[in-house]
């Protein structure tokens with residue numbers, strides 16, 4: 064019998080892998096008492112357990128190594144591009160020795176449960192040795208890939224021969240010489256071990272459920288050229304890694320796979336194949352992870368390579384992954400993996416054609432065949448990301464267990480914490496970049512963030528930190544929205560939890576990238592721990608809030624624009640601003656094909672000639688007509704500047720869209736644009752039949768200043784007694800030039816349309832004295848009753864939001880049938896960006912539906 068002890072410390076860290084080791088260093092440096100608990104009998108985590116033949120990292124060792132000890136970077140030299148497990152384990156041991164870490168690590172100790180005490184504000188940690196610990200802060204450095212998945216194959220316990228799991232390989236190795244060996248699984252561990260097991264075994268049979276994509280690692284000494292940037296300035300190199308997409312400095316590709324010629328694309332894929340770097344696989348082109356067609360080009364390329372290596376076409380076929388896009392399951396790096404299937408004693412069994420029915424005492428039975436083996440190797444993967452965390456029975460506030468809380472999938476704030484479980488931290492938890500990155504970079508970032516947070520809490524005489532429910536719910540939403548923009552959720556992967564029966568299927572890591580994620584975590588701190596409740600002797604602060612409200616595609620677009628460091632448009636002069644608008648328009652996706660495009664002219668209000676572009680659907684006419692007024696602050700733009708949106712509306716509403724180039728300021732100031740709106744609508748209504756339209760079915764539509772013109776046109780048509788306007792679609796309309804509402808001030812900068820640009824537009828268009836005229840500010844009209852039905856679309860992050868909202872409310876108040884679509888997380892410029900901004904697709908669909916409904920046709924999107 065051992066006597067149980069309770070130890071009191073500030074911090075308990077579970078896990079002595081790279082995360083736990085560095086966390087211990089940071090805790091010591093910050094003056095916290097800390098103990099690490101570890102199941103294994105030494106440090107190393109992943110690299111302690113996974114000792115199978117061929118085990119090695121697949122991020123270059125120069126990148127997959129600690130950066131927090133500058134001396135270590137000089138003291139340690141990796142022998143290969145991708146160091147093997149023994150070398151990485153030696154590295155972990157070297158660090159443990161150097162920093163004397165083992166004195167604070169209790170090995171051979173598994174944490175079984177942890178319970179929060181809301182009176183003492185402490186965690187009690189129970190271990191399998193019978194010893195308890197009491198701590199203020201409980202940090203789970205338990206690893207993303209540390210809980211082996213239990214094989215879900217019937218008869219697994221029945222086999223009487225040798226059984227091995229790649230994830231818990233015997234420390235003194237295994238000799239397969241002369242043996243008949245089965246390997247079950249073809250993930251990373253299998254891909255690495257199969258060639259080496261084949262080299263020893265008498266016979267090797269590989270049982271494959273799903274093939275994976277793999278490229279040659281081209282291991283060996285790292286080239287001087289590849290190492291040069293690191294040696295030149297290790298600090299700068301590490302910094303670049305921290306700000307990068309996946310934790311390795313790489314140039315960001317700007318071109319999509321379909322933007323280059325076939326020859327060019329193949330040449331770049333060949334270079335990727337030769338380079339042998341994991342992140343290069345999907346990093347050759349910008350859109351591989353977003354666009355199925357682009358990904359198909361990569362998939363075809365790798366299939367071609369597999370077929371060129373593997374002699375037997377049937378085996379090659381079975382090895383070609385077809386049920387997922389490249390990168391949506393973790394791709395592999397290999398040494399002679401595909402070549403191994405050309406060896407006479409190696410056989411592949413395709414379980415999709417011939418599934419395993421049971422494991423027997425002497426081997427494996429598939430539906431069609433019985434196999435006899437001396438040894439079975441399970442390379443069946445892990446209960447990834449959440450397995451080791453919920454593997455401990457954790458009870459938080461009010462008796463809530465983490466397993467209950469996460470029953471439908473993990474809910475975390477930043478992948479670091481979860482509400483109801485104060486002072487519980489996860490390193491590389493679900494909801495952080497973790498397994499989608501060079502984990503060393505992600506580990507260090509989390510360790511640093513946690514250490515800084517604990518110091519912050521202590522310095523303010525507080526003792527608990529916990530995220531709010533709002534913050535974590537919206538973080539999960541943000542992460543899912545990012546994932547949904549990619550092809551990732553389309554695969555049955557362990558990223559989605561699909562490999563573990565009964566596990567909730569949600570995308571587990573944060574797919575927004577390491578650099579962007581780090582900036583978010585830093586911003587949380589800068590905003591005084593936004594989304595956290597801090598509590599203790601000095602009081603309780605609830606800083607509830609949402610760290611990322613912009614939709615991810617909008618966020619990325621704004622970041623890209625910010626990186627370009629463009630001067631404000633209003634400083635470019637009118638000609639410069641117009642040229643800029645033309646150039647940026649040319650870079651946008653073109654929108655869908657329409658049946659016909661006709662360019663023509665019509666008379667403006669002063670008898671001048673206005674150009675128009677007519678978009679006709681491919682369906683048989685006649686069609687309803689939408690008179691469209693482009694955006695650009697009455698100063699910029701033309702009949703073709705909103706071309707993608709006009710095409711979209713034409714195709715999806717089955718209407719003719721006539722985009723009119725009304726006169727622009729400053730050459731033609733107020734009320735030129737407003738008067739041209741009415742003149743154009745009148746002429747188009749009068750010529751509806753010639754244009755292929757249905758008389759009496761003319762609606763108006765517009766964006767921004769164009770929506771102002773559309774709204775004014777509808778009002779003027781009512782006052783003039785015609786033409787009859789069937790409806791109005793107003794996207795982010797300018798409705799009041801006399802007042803600056805809250806949205807004008809809150810969204811003044813950094814969101815595309817700025818308040819100062821809007822002021823510049825107004826100054827060019829209209830004297831302050833005229834701005835109260837309803838022809839400039841339709842919201843100020845005395846009587847809005849009798850106007851045609853309207854769809855008003857407003858965006859949360861738009862200076863014009865509140866005046867658009869006010870117009871929708873005023874129309875509704877006047878008895879006009881109004882559909883008001885408020886778009887959360889969207890900006891002024893997002894919605895017209897057809898095919899570029901995917902999260903606003905529903906708003907475009909609503910605009911098209913509104914046009915259909917004005918003409919009495921049924922709606923399609925249901926928005």
Ligand SMILES: Cc1cc2nc3c(=O)[nH]c(=O)nc-3n(C[C@H](O)[C@H](O)[C@H](O)COP(=O)(O)OP(=O)(O)OC[C@H]3O[C@@H](n4cnc5c(N)ncnc54)[C@H](O)[C@@H]3O)c2cc1C
Pocket residue numbers: 077078079080081082083100101102103107108109110111113118119120121122127172173174175204205206207208209252451454455490491500501502503506
């Ligand atoms: C074969 C393999 C290859 C990999 N290659 C790469 C690579 O090339 N690049 C990359 O970025 N990442 C790679 N990874 C991911 C790898 O897991 C991380 O890079 C990193 O090693 C994780 O470190 P960690 O300290 O967070 O977790 P781990 O190294 O997994 O350590 C967690 C530790 O916690 C202990 N533990 C868990 N639960 C308990 C408990 N209840 N009580 C006590 N102790 C517990 C475990 O025993 C383990 O030692 C690989 C993973 C595997 C499995």
